[in-house]
Amino acid sequence: MxxxxxxxxxxxxxxxxxxxxxxxxxxxxxxxxxxxxxMAASFKDAEGFSYDFGAHFVSNRLAKAMGTEDICRTVKHYGEAVLVGGRMRSHPFGLMREPRFALGALKAKLSAKRAPAASAADWFRGAYGEALAEAVAIPLAEAWSGAPAAELAPSVGEKFGHGALKSLYLTAAQVLTGRAVCNGYTREMPESAGVYHVYPEGGLSKxxxxxxxxxxxxxxxxxxxxxxxxxxxxxxxxxxxxxxxxxxxxxxxxxxxxxxxxxxxxxxxxxxxxxRYRPMIFVNLKFEGRGLLPDTMLWVPEGGTPFFRLTEAPISMPWLAPEGKTLITADIGCQVGDEWWTMPDADLAEACLAGMNRIFGDLGPRYLGAGGVIRTSVAYPVHLxxxxxxxxxxxxxxxxxxxxxxxxxxxxxxxxxxxxxxxxxxxxxxxxxxxxxxxxxxxxxxxxxxxx
Ligand SMILES: Cc1cc2nc3c(=O)[nH]c(=O)nc-3n(C[C@H](O)[C@H](O)[C@H](O)COP(=O)(O)OP(=O)(O)OC[C@H]3O[C@@H](n4cnc5c(N)ncnc54)[C@H](O)[C@@H]3O)c2cc1C
Incomplete structure (x- = not known):
């Protein structure tokens, strides 16, 4: 044959x-x-900082299926936060402490059945309510895709996780089991308390x-x-x-x-x-200390920074940085050949540090220098x-x-x-x-x- x-x-x-x-x-x-x-690539520098091609979180079920269960460490915690109105809110439930988001979401739930969404912008407004859609979901979708949310297909919304009840159950399971229970990482298989994040010794590529x-x-x-x-x-x-x-x-x-x-x-x-795909740059920055972000991942929908997302993977996987130090990855959406794409690595790191200083105050004294920078022209498929x-x-x-x-x-x-x-x-x-x-x-x- x-x-x-x-x-x-x-x-x-x-x-x-x-x-x-x-x-x-x-x-x-x-x-x-x-x-x-x-994309399943891992890197380690001479000082002992490790990072993957963007931050990567995988499940124990996948590791088992791929025969790598034995070399994987259990991840004990994973969480996300959003910077909104100058305040850090945990995702998803902390956002509901803002009355305008809670009321908007309630109103959207109770409103009479609408016509099917014509765009991702419509989908977000229908699913989350006007206030949350405008302040968080739409700006993030636009930063991530590089396209107006009104031109994105409603299928963009479909990639977002479960309903509130399922998320509540999975969050509670994380607290009770002391393991980072997966939430929104697979659609092909059910997510439950027994499916949690792991990380292979030596990097994701393993x-x-x-x-x-x-x-x-x-x-x-x-x-x-x-x-x-x-x-x-x-x-x-x-x-x-x-x-x-x-x-x-x-x-x-x-x-x-x-x-x-x-x-x-x-x-x-x-x-x-x-x-089209959205090109992206992942800039790693090294710092003294740990837990600089409020949680593993911080979404930054408000603009004013080169990045729309920061990830401090060592909050979840402490072994990725030497003790007492940490690594933060900044995600920058761009176009091939634009000013970000062509910017030297050192300048990208400086721009990201300046953006972080605007959020956290002066991080200069803790800053240990740039880690690796990765550019890819095909980071995310854009569903127009x-x-x-x-x-x-x-x-x-x-x-x-x-x-x-x-x-x-x-x-x-x-x-x-x-x-x-x-x-x-x-x-x-x-x-x-x-x-x-x-x-x-x-x-x-x-x-x-x-x-x-
Ligand atoms: C920033 C980022 C973060 C992510 N985070 C996570 C995460 O937390 N958890 C998770 O589960 N997943 C995550 N993913 C997704 C995950 O990385 C991918 O789903 C997975 O690695 C895709 O594998 P693939 O084989 O489809 O594609 P790829 O890994 O892109 O492999 C395609 C291969 O095809 C080769 N190729 C292309 N054209 C040709 C050609 N003409 N001839 C021969 N070879 C060719 C390329 O060189 C490449 O090696 C993330 C992805 C990104 C970009």
């Missing part, structure tokens, strides 16, 4: 490869970069180690796929570094707006070219209403027989690692059925044709 080509050796690509290999199917994983892991070992002989590093060849509506080959490899199917984890450029021989994917219909079609199938697109950027979905894992495994059932032929294979092929 011709091999199944997998584009990318991040979590999704490795999950796909390990799953298909276990079924006895031949796979080749083409990874454009020099290492496996994609989560992928057993899977990477199981497919090591199938991975080609430094091998970007430059072309996916389609004939008669079906994938037949891939080209990498000038070499063409005949394939029985392709599983891509590349950003979806790149796919139309890779795929040759069909126009079925052309509408994906307009989908104008391509929402195309996005929903694409969520069902790529429209090309034998081509699957999985993973966070591959699905163009707001999904975290656990959902990437479960969803990719589910999709591999379709791939296996397709290459295996038979009734289920025909069904899988039909699936592609119907979407086309």
């Amino acid at each position: 011709k091999p199944i080509a997998i584009l990318g050796a991040g979590l999704a690509g490795l999950t796909a490869a390990a799953d298909l290999k276990k079924r006895g199917l031949p796979v080749i994983v083409f990874e454009a970069g020099p290492a496996i892991g994609g 989560l992928l180690a057993p899977m990477a070992t199981s497919v090591a002989s199938n991975v080609r590093l430094g091998s970007p796929v430059e072309k996916v060849v389609v004939e008669g509506g079906r994938v037949v080959a891939v080209r990498s570094k000038g070499e063409t490899t005949p394939v029985s199917a392709v599983v891509s984890t590349a950003p979806v707006n790149v796919l139309p450029k890779l795929v040759e021989g069909t126009a079925a994917l052309d509408e994906l070219a307009s989908f 209403e104008k391509y929402e219909a195309a996005r929903r079609r694409f969520a069902l199938a790529t429209g090309v027989e034998g081509l699957w697109s999985v993973g966070r950027n591959g699905e163009f979905a707001h999904i975290l690692m656990e959902d990437v894992y479960w969803r990719t495994k589910r999709r591999m059932e379709e791939v296996a059925a397709f290459v295996g032929g038979g009734a289920r294979g025909a069904e899988a092929a039909d699936h592609g044709r119907i979407a086309a």
Whole structure:
């Protein structure tokens, strides 16, 4: 049998490869970069500060499924706060101590059934009430996406967690069990008191180690796929570094707006070219002391700072910084090539420090210097209403027989690692059925044709 080509050796690509290999199917994983892991990357500096590609929180259930349960430490606490009206409020319940937010939310709950939301802005107003939507949800969505909330699809709101009762139960479970119970980290599997955050020894990237070992002989590093060849509506080959490899199917984890450029021989994917991702910069700053933020994550919707979010991961994972010291990550939304994107790392750190000084007073005496800076052009998929219909079609199938697109950027979905894992495994059932032929294979092929 011709091999199944997998584009990318991040979590999704490795999950796909390990799953298909276990079924006895031949796979080749083409990874454009020099290492496996994609966004699941970890770094440590000479002074003992560790950080990942943005702050990452994963669950014990995912670690167990990936065979890394034994090397994981339990995270005891996780919490979020919001800076609103110059005051720190815990999220979500502290916000309700502001009478205008509580009344607005109540009014929204009691109001007669409205027409379906036409935009994310509408969705926020309907779900949270006018005051909370205007002061917190809308400015955050805009800072995060770089687009007006009125142009974002209502599906942006859907990514936000559970209702108040479920959140209350999960928060109470955290207090009672002394473990950071996950809240809003997966939609594919139920969240409960028994599903809590963990962190692998040596960094988040270690989560992928057993899977990477199981497919090591199938991975080609430094091998970007430059072309996916389609004939008669079906994938037949891939080209990498000038070499063409005949394939029985392709599983891509590349950003979806790149796919139309890779795929040759069909126009079925052309509408994906307009989908956009939000580029982002993650700036790490080192400080003396611990607990500078009110909680692990602080949302800053009020503007006036380069960042819209700060994360002090050592509040949850004390081992990420040397004792008595801490690391804060500032998230800056930007565009490729703009003043933030092109700013030298040292100036980015200075700008973030100045922003933090505005919130916390002078942190200068505690500041120990910049940690690493990470830039990515594809941090978050932006769901604009104008391509929402195309996005929903694409969520069902790529429209090309034998081509699957999985993973966070591959699905163009707001999904975290656990959902990437479960969803990719589910999709591999379709791939296996397709290459295996038979009734289920025909069904899988039909699936592609119907979407086309
Ligand atoms: C800032 C930030 C914070 C996050 N925090 C969390 C968190 O707290 N908890 C959580 O669970 N998740 C979190 N996530 C999400 C998580 O990182 C992702 O869901 C997951 O890592 C995605 O894996 P992936 O394999 O889909 O994509 P990626 O990791 O991006 O892997 C894709 C791979 O494909 C390769 N590739 C691309 N094009 C080609 C090509 N043409 N040929 C060959 N290879 C190619 C790339 O080099 C890359 O290695 C966060 C993400 C970000 C950006």
